[in-house]
Amino acid sequence: MKYFWMTVRFVLAKMILLADFCYRPKGTKRTAEKQADLDEQCQQLALYQYAACPFCVKVRWSMKRNNMKIKLCDAKRNEEFAYELENQGGKLKVPCLKITHLDGSSQWMYESKDIIAYLQNIADGDTRIQLEPSLAKAS
Secondary structure, three states: OOOHHHHHHHHHHHHHHHHHHHHHOOOOOOOOOHHHHHHHHHOOEEEEEOOOOHHHHHHHHHHHHOOHHHHHHHOOOHHHHHHHHHHOOOOOOOEEEEEOOOOOOEEEEEOOOHHHHHHHHHHHOOOOOOOOOOOOOOO
16 A cells, blocks of 8 residues: 555656646746846745645746746755755745845745745835845945
8 A cells, every 4th residue: 555655646746747847837028127136136035845746836836927036945855955944944844935134034934825925026026125235236
């Protein structure tokens, strides 16, 4: 029975990865200036995820739809990312968005719906992430 469930999980994971590849949305077109501003804000974000997790796929699709270049940290294949997620974020659960603030502190957001709403607010310009002085544009 153990091998049956292992096979089912394996097949489902491959189906999720195939669906992710086949149905990945197209990115939003923005002016070069707006896209550069969004890219700067995304430098302070990291998504801890598993490749075949359906909730992680939803978040990655939202990132793709909004043309957001966020660092992806695969906590299943990289022990260092799993360790950071569990010890700094508080639990080994994905998807998780790490938001690094100016003072060096981090905020960890765990629910996929909350992450998608937060990313949409950033993409729409409703929420701004305070940039590190080294990342801020020179005036």
